[in-house]
Each structure stands twice: as C-alpha cells, then as structure tokens.
Amino acid sequence: GEVCNMINKKYHEFLPSMQSAEELVCQVDGLSSSIDLLRAGIETEVQRDLNVAVAEFTELKQQLERDTLVLSILKKLQEFDAAIKEYNTALLEKKYVVAAQQLEKARSSLKMLESRKGFELKILKALSTELTVQTQNMLYHLGEEWQKLVVWKLPPAKESSSLESVMHSELHLCTVPSKEEEIAGPPVASVLQAFAVLGELHTKLKIFGQLLLKHILKPLISYSSLWPLVEEQSDVVILRFKSEEPNLDNTSPVEVFDKIKLILEVLHRYLLNVPLEECVEDKKECKVTLSELLGDMIWEALSDCLIQNCLVNSIPTNSSKLEQYVEVIKSTEEFEKALKNMQFLKGDTTDLLKYARNVNSHFANKKCQDVIVAARKLMTSEIHNTVKITPDSSVALPRLPDPGAGDHLKTQKTSKLLHNDMVNLENESKLSQYTFSLPTCRISSSVEKLMELAYQTLLEATASTDQCCIQLFYSVRNIFQLFYDVVPMYHKENLQKLPQLAAIHHNNCMYIAHHLLTLGHQFRYRLTSILCDGTATFVDMVPGFRRLGMECFLAQMRVQKGEILERLSSARNFSNMDDEENYCAANKAIRQVLHQLKRLGKVWQDVLPVNVYCKAMGTLLNTALTEIIARIAALEDISAEDADRLYSLCRTMVEEGPQVFTPLPEEDKNKKYQEEVPVYVQKWMTFKELMIILQANLQEIVDQWADGKGPLAAEFSPAEVKSLIRALFQNTERRAAALAKIK
Numbered sequence: 023g024e025v026c027n028m029i030n031k032k033y034h035e036f037l038p039s040m041q042s043a044e045e046l047v048c049q050v051d052g053l054s055s056s057i058d059l060l061r062a063g064i065e066t067e068v069q070r071d072l073n074v075a076v077a078e079f080t081e082l083k084q085q086l087e088r089d090t091l092v093l094s095i096l097k098k099l100q101e102f103d104a105a106i107k108e109y110n111t112a113l114l115e116k117k118y119v120v121a122a123q124q125l126e127k128a129r130s131s132l133k134m135l136e137s138r139k140g141f142e143l144k145i146l147k148a149l150s151t152e153l154t155v156q157t158q159n160m161l162y163h164l165g166e167e168w169q170k171l172v173v174w175k176l177p178p179a180k181e182s183s184s185l186e187s188v189m190h191s192e193l194h195l196c197t198v199p200s201k202e203e204e205i206a207g208p209p210v211a212s213v214l215q216a217f218a219v220l221g222e223l224h225t226k227l228k229i230f231g232q233l234l235l236k237h238i239l240k241p242l243i244s245y246s247s248l249w250p251l252v253e254e255q256s257d258v259v260i261l262r263f264k265s266e267e268p269n270l271d272n273t274s275p276v277e278v279f280d281k282i283k284l285i286l287e288v289l290h291r292y293l294l295n296v297p298l299e300e301c302v303e304d305k306k307e308c309k310v311t312l313s314e315l316l317g318d319m320i321w322e323a324l325s326d327c328l329i330q331n332c333l334v335n336s337i338p339t340n341s342s343k344l345e346q347y348v349e350v351i352k353s354t355e356e357f358e359k360a361l362k363n364m365q366f367l368k369g370d371t372t373d374l375l376k377y378a379r380n381v382n383s384h385f386a387n388k389k390c391q392d393v394i395v396a397a398r399k400l401m402t403s404e405i406h407n408t409v410k411i412t413p414d415s416s417v418a419l420p421r422l423p424d425p426g427a428g429d430h431l432k433t434q435k436t437s438k439l440l441h442n443d444m445v446n447l448e449n450e451s452k453l454s455q456y457t458f459s460l461p462t463c464r465i466s467s468s469v470e471k472l473m474e475l476a477y478q479t480l481l482e483a484t485a486s487t488d489q490c491c492i493q494l495f496y497s498v499r500n501i502f503q504l505f506y507d508v509v510p511m512y513h514k515e516n517l518q519k520l521p522q523l524a525a526i527h528h529n530n531c532m533y534i535a536h537h538l539l540t541l542g543h544q545f546r547y548r549l550t551s552i553l554c555d556g557t558a559t560f561v562d563m564v565p566g567f568r569r570l571g572m573e574c575f576l577a578q579m580r581v582q583k584g585e586i587l588e589r590l591s592s593a594r595n596f597s598n599m600d601d602e603e604n605y606c607a608a609n610k611a612i613r614q615v616l617h618q619l620k621r622l623g624k625v626w627q628d629v630l631p632v633n634v635y636c637k638a639m640g641t642l643l644n645t646a647l648t649e650i651i652a653r654i655a656a657l658e659d660i661s662a663e664d665a666d667r668l669y670s671l672c673r674t675m676v677e678e679g680p681q682v683f684t685p686l687p688e689e690d691k692n693k694k695y696q697e698e699v700p701v702y703v704q705k706w707m708t709f710k711e712l713m714i715i716l717q718a719n720l721q722e723i724v725d726q727w728a729d730g731k732g733p734l735a736a737e738f739s740p741a742e743v744k745s746l747i748r749a750l751f752q753n754t755e756r757r758a759a760a761l762a763k764i765k
Contacts, residue, residue: 095135102131102149109156113163118216121160126219128153161222164213168226171196171210172293174233185265188241188248193234193261195292197254210293214312223315231319234289239324242281243331250284259292261285275350275378278332279357282324289316290364317366325374333377337384339392341485347381354378386490390497393479397501400468400475401508405516405523408464408629411533415460460536461631469530473537476501480545502534502563506570517574522625524578529630531571535564579638582622583645589614590646596653599667612671615646619682628687635685636695640702643679647705650675651712655742660716660749669716672709679703708737715746720760723747727764740764 109124132149173194177187196210217223238261242248247267253260294312333354338344354375361367377384476498483494509527516523542559593611594604619642626635654668680696700706711734715723726734727743734743743764751757 091138095138098131098134099145099149102128102135105131106152106156109160113160116212118160118164118167118212119219122216122219125153125157125160128156157220160216161220164216164220164222167213168210168217171213172230174237176233176237185241185245185248188237188245189263189265191237191241191263193238195259195261195288197257197259197292223312227312227316228319231316235320235323235327238285239282239320240327242285243278243327246277248281250281252284252288259288261288275328275332275336276353278328279353282328283357283360286361286364286366289313290366294364311365313365314368317361317368321367321372325372328374329377333374334384334388337381337388339389341385341482341490344381344385351375351378351381382487382490386486386493389479389482389490390493390500393475393494393497394500394504396475397472397504398508400472401505402512403466403468405466405468405513405526405530407467408526409467409470410462410464410628411460411470412462413460460533461633463529463631463634464526464629465529465533466526469533472501472505473534476537476541480541484545499560499563502538502560502567505534506563506566510570510574518577518581521578521582521622522629524574525626525629528571528575528634531567531574535567535571538564538567575638579641582618582642585618586615586642586646587649589618590649590653593653595657596650596668596671597657598664599671600661600663605667608671609674612674616675616678616682619643619646619679623682623684627684630685632685632695636683636698636702639683640699640704643682643699644703644705647675647679647703647709651705651708654712654716655738655746657749660746665716665750669713672713672716676709676713707733711737715743715750720747720751720756724760724763729763730765 105124105128109121109128112118112121112124132146132153135146135149173196175190175192175194177190214223214226217226238250241263242250247265248263249266251262251264253262290313294316333350336347336350338347358367358372358375479494479498479501483491483498486494509530510517513523513527517527518524538560542561546559589611591611593608596608597604599605599608619639622642623639626638629635630638650672657664660668680699683695683699683702684692685695686692711726714726715734718726723734723743726732728735730740738746744761747757747761747764751760
C-alpha cells in the first residue's frame with residue numbers, strides 16, 4: 023500500500039505539468055496559422071502597393087532631374103546673356119580686362135550648354151555666332167589701341183638690311199597716362215592683359231618680338247657704329263639710332279651687352295612690366311609677366327646672334343690676351359643677371375654664358391683653325407719665290423721659356439735664334455755645330471714661313487692650358503700632314519714640267535725633314551708631361567718627307583734622262599760619219615744635249631745644295647756619254663774619216679761637258695767643280711779611253727791593254743775592244759796578232 027501511495031503522489035504532481043505543456047502546443051499552433059495568413063496577405067496585397075510606390079518614386083525622380091537640367095540650362099543662358107551685357111558696358115567704358123573676362127565667362131557658359139547631350143537647342147548656334155562676332159569686335163578694338171600704343175616707323179621693306187636704312191628705324195612707345203584721364207586712353211597694361219585673357223597675347227608678342235629682333239637688336243649687334251638713342255617726351259618714349267665712328271675696340275661684347283641692356287630696360291619700363299595674373303583666376307602659378315613671355319620668344323635667336331656675331335669674334339687669338347677675357351665673361355654674367363632682374367630670363371647659365379666661359383676651348387679651336395688656314399694658304403702660294411738658307415740660318419724663333427716655368431708662361435718676345443743655340447739642344451750634349459745643319463740652298467719663302475708658324479704655334483702651346491696645348495700640338499702635326507698631302511697634288515703639273523720647281527720642292531721637303539728632327543725637342547719639357555703617350559715628337563714624319571722630296575726630284579731626273587736619249591736617238595747611230603748629212607745630224611744631237619744640260623745647270627744653279635747639284639748634273643752627263651759609248655762600240659765598220667769625225671764629236675763632249683757644271687752664281691768658284699767632273703761622271707774615263715782608241719794604231723791599243731792590266735782594260739771588256747779593233751782595222755796578220763793579245 024505504501025508503494026501505491028508514492029506512485030499516486032508522483033502522478034498527481036506530473037499531471038498538471040503535462041496539461042500546461044499541451045496548452046502551450048495549442049497556442050503555438052494557433053500563432054503559426056496566424057503567421058501563414060499574414061504572409062499570404064503580404065505576398066498578395068502589400069507587395070502590389072509597394073511596387074506602385076517605387077514606380078511613382080522613380081518617375082518623380084526623373085521629373086526632378088529633367089527640371090533641374092532645364093533650370094541649369096536656363097541659368098547658363100541667363101549667365102551668357104548677363105556676361106555679354108556686362109561685356110558691352112565694360113567695352114564702352116574701355117575697361118578692356120573686365121570686358122575680356124566677361125567674354126570668357128560667356129564662352130564657358132556656352133561650352134557647358136554645348137556639352138549637354140540630348141539638348142540640341144537651335145539657339146546655341148545663334149549664341150556661338152554672337153560670341154564670335156563680339157570676340158572679333160573686341161580684338162579689333164584692342165588691335166587699334168595696341169597700334170596707338172606701340173608704333174613702328176620702318177624703312178621700306180626692300181632696303182631693310184643696310185646700315186643706312188637701319189638708321190631710319192624707330193619705335194614709339196606711348197607712356198602710361200596719369201590717373202585723372204584714365205578714361206581717355208587705357209594704359210598699355212590693360213590692353214595686353216585683355217589680349218592675354220582672350221588668348222591672343224602670344225600672337226601679338228611674337229610679331230613684336232620678330233620686329234624687335236630684326237630692326238633693333240640684331241642691327242645693334244652687327245653694326246658696331248650704331249648706338250641706341252632714347253628720347254622721353256611727356257606722353258611717348260622714342261627708341262632710335264645714332265651712328266658714331268667705331269673706335270677699334272667698339273665691337274667688344276661688353277659694349278654690345280650694354281646697348282642691348284639699354285633697349286630691354288626701356289621696353290621693360292614702358293611696356294612689359296605687366297603682370298598677367300588675371301589670365302587664370304584659380305591657378306596660383308600664373309604670375310607671369312610680359313617680359314618673361316617675350317624673353318621666351320626672342321632669347322634663343324638673340325643669344326645665337328650674340329654668340330655668332332659678337333662672342334666668336336672676341337675670342338682672342340693669342341694666349342697673352344686670354345687673361346683679359348675674364349672681363350668679357352664677367353660682363354656676360356652681369357648681362358644675364360640684369361635680364362633676370364627684368365624677368366626676360368629665367369633659369370641659370372644660358373648658352374651665351376656657357377660659350378663665354380668655355381673660352382679656352384674656343385681659343386684652342388680658333389687658334390687651330392687659324393693655324394691650318396694660314397698653313398693651307400702658304401702651301402698653295404707660289405713655290406718659286408725663294409729665300410736662301412745657309413748652315414747658319416735658323417727659324418726666327420722666340421727665345422724658349424725656362425722649362426721650370428710651368429703653366430703660367432707669358433709668350434716671350436720673338437728674337438732671332440743663333441744657330442748654335444738651336445743645335446746645342448738646350449746645351450745638353452755638345453754636338454758639332456754642323457751636326458744638324460743644312461747645306462746652303464734655296465727654299466720657298468712660303469715654307470720658311472710655314473716653319474715659323476709651326477714654331478710659333480708650339481711656343482703658344484707651351485704657354486696654354488693643357489687641353490689647348492694638346493690641341494695646338496696636334497694642329498702643328500696636322501700642318502705637316504697637310505703639306506705632305508696637299509703640295510704634291512696642288513703643284514703636280516708644275517713639279518713635273520719645271521725642273522727648277524722640282525728642285526725647290528726637293529729642298530723644301532729636306533728642310534722640313536731637317537727641322538722635324540729637332541722640332542719636338544725644344545718644347546719637350548712642356549709637351550711630354552701632358553701628351554698621354556709622352557711623345558712630343560715629329561721624328562716619325564722625317565722619312566716620309568725625305569722620300570717625298572727624293573721622289574719628286576728623281577721623277578724630274580727621269581724626264582731629263584728621257585729627253586737626252588730622245589735627242590741622241592736622232593744621231594743616226596753615229597754610223598757612216600763620212601756622209602755629210604749623217605755627220606750633221608750627229609753633231610746637232612750632241613749640241614742639243616749640251617744645250618739641255620747647260621740650261622739645267624743654270625736653273626738649278628744656286629738652288630740645289632752643291633753636292634746634290636753635282637750628283638744630278640753628273641748623272642745626266644753620264645747618261646749621254648754611256649749612250650754615245652754604246653752606239654760607237656756597236657758599229658761594225660769605222661773608216662778612217664769616220665774615226666776622225668767621231669773623235670771630234672767626242673772631243674766636243676769632253677771639252678764642253680764639264681762647263682755645264684755651274685752650281686754657284688760666282689763664275690770663278692765653279693772651276694773647282696768642273697775639274698772634279700770625273701768624280702761625278704761614272705763613265706768619264708771610259709769615254710776618254712774610247713777617244714784614244716779612235717785615234718790609235720794597233721800597237722798603241724795593245725800597249726793600252728797591257729795584258730789586261732792597262733787603263734783600257736779597266737774600262738772595256740776583251741770582247742768590246744776586239745769588236746772595235748775589227749771595225750777600225752782591215753783584216754791583216756798584224757790585226758790578227760793584236761787580237762790574239764786581247765784576252
């Protein structure tokens with residue numbers, strides 16, 4: 023029974039909680055069905071209403087956008103209209119800047135209108151036309167004003183470049199009127215600012231800049247006698263020119279800079295000191311002045327003109343004047359500074375200043391160019407104007423600077439160097455004074471000058487900056503290279519035709535070669551230190567010049583030899599001299615050869631060095647004798663009369679041949695060389711022996727042979743002697759006996 027009680031008790035406690043749970047389930051079920059109903063309601067009715075509302079809202083929004091657009095268009099149209107009205111008022115009052123700004127306002131309103139897609143209003147075309155008309159109208163007014171404010175008085179176009187016509191150019195600038203009469207005429211500022219606002223300033227200034235360059239600035243740079251004149255009157259400033267005799271240094275850059283500066287100062291004061299800040303309102307950096315704009319347009323042309331026509335000519339031609347050039351550099355710097363202050367220039371170191379500061383390099387270039395031009399002129403001048411040089415001659419040369427003096431040498435005064443100064447090579451090793459001396463001869467005076475130019479330039483090099491020194495050294499090498507290339511070609515025809523010129527050219531080359539041996543040596547202290555390979559020398563050019571001289575002279579010798587043989591070829595082989603006609607022909611040939619040699623002896627006299635002269639004349643005389651010997655030795659039959667006549671022809675050669683040796687103008691001094699002819703003429707003794715044979719009997723010939731030990735054997739071979747014996751003597755036993763002894 024106790025267990026039953028316990029279960030009952032638990033059951034009674036459980037029952038109520040189960041009942042409350044069931045109630046809860048019922049409630050949830052009810053709520054759920056309510057929600058379903060509600061959802062169904064929303065999905066059908068509320069959704070539909072919402073869609074309607076959104077559609078309405080969108081439509082209203084579009085409506086609003088349309089209205090706003092129309093409103094903004096109307097507002098822009100109104101702005102355009104207002105701007106044009108304001109513009110008209112301002113223009114009447116000659117408030118040009120305001121007028122221009124209003125036009126720009128109208129323009130930007132119109133731009134906005136044109137950018138609206140879908141609103142192609144017919145009215146826009148009309149507005150655009152109106153704006154164009156008004157802009158042109160305004161520009162016309164401004165142009166008129168500008169022409170009153172800036173007046174050019176120029177000579178007729180066709181004569182605009184001569185000094186005479188430049189004198190008639192004038193520029194009138196209207197000066198700013200005082201405050202009270204502001205309405206009467208606007209100051210130039212407002213006109214220019216208005217141009218700027220309308221975007222037309224550039225065009226106006228460009229034209230002004232071109233006129234300024236052409237009629238004022240460039241003439242001042244080109245004509246040193248022109249000076250600017252500034253005349254200030256109450257309401258106008260006039261720029262014109264006066265002419266003054268230029269003093270010599272008038273073209274100095276310093277003066278030219280001052281003239282240009284004066285012009286630009288006047289322009290700055292009366293015309294260009296106008297700020298253009300109104301041109302774009304929002305941009306801070308728009309503080310440009312007119313000077314700057316004009317400067318941008320003309321500076322390049324102005325600076326080119328100053329460099330080409332002023333600085334280039336002011337570059338000194340010798341290093342002593344380089345020091346003074348500092349002045350020019352300083353005045354160039356000041357000129358630029360003044361232009362910067364007036365705002366013509368912005369930025370640093372322009373080409374003009376760079377050019378001036380680079381004077382050393384320009385100096386070197388100009389110097390080298392001058393040297394080469396001078397050298398070329400000398401090389402193309404006549405060869406036959408000669409000077410005599412002797413072993414004592416030396417190039418007129420400045421005294422050489424002390425090798426220790428280093429960089430800052432002043433050029434020494436030119437003084438004649440004594441020859442021993444030169445050959446002692448700065449007293450280093452005592453050579454005989456004639457070791458390096460040239461034999462007496464004649465050279466072209468142009469070549470002597472060329473050598474002076476080379477020494478002068480090297481001396482200049484030693485006194486110059488390193489860079490310049492190197493350039494000058496190489497330009498001296500170029501002089502000689504140029505001679506080597508130019509002279510033989512330029513004078514080619516004359517060197518072939520005229521034996522005297524060939525001789526002078528030969529001497530010229532030998533003279534140059536001689537100087538090239540020592541040329542670098544005098545300057546080596548200075549040159550060797552800066553030429554990278556340390557070879558300040560010209561020795562490498564020596565063989566080339568010797569060869570050049572030799573080749574030219576040998577070519578001339580070949581021509582002369584050819585002429586000698588040509589003349590002797592008309593001597594009928596010296597055969598049958600008993601025939602009168604043959605004898606005359608041979609005699610004439612001999613005479614012509616002697617005449618040719620005599621003429622050569624004259625044109626080479628006092629020109630070639632004596633030893634060269636004697637060798638050359640000896641060689642040519644030898645050519646004639648060798649030819650005559652060969653012809654006579656080849657004869658197969660010589661009658662007694664033939665032999666006599668041949669002998670007399672040979673005697674003419676032996677007697678008159680030596681007389682063509684006249685190396686010196688003083689007759690009495692030539693004897694010595696005429697007696698030495700056998701030394702210079704290889705076949706002289708052979709020729710004398712031939713003459714003996716022509717006169718001798720058989721026994722005398724055998725005696726002259728003397729078993730191959732006599733004088734005859736020294737000059738002729740056994741075969742030649744036998745051949746002559748057979749030609750001269752009839753076939754007898756005595757002849758056979760004589761022939762047997764010649765072996």
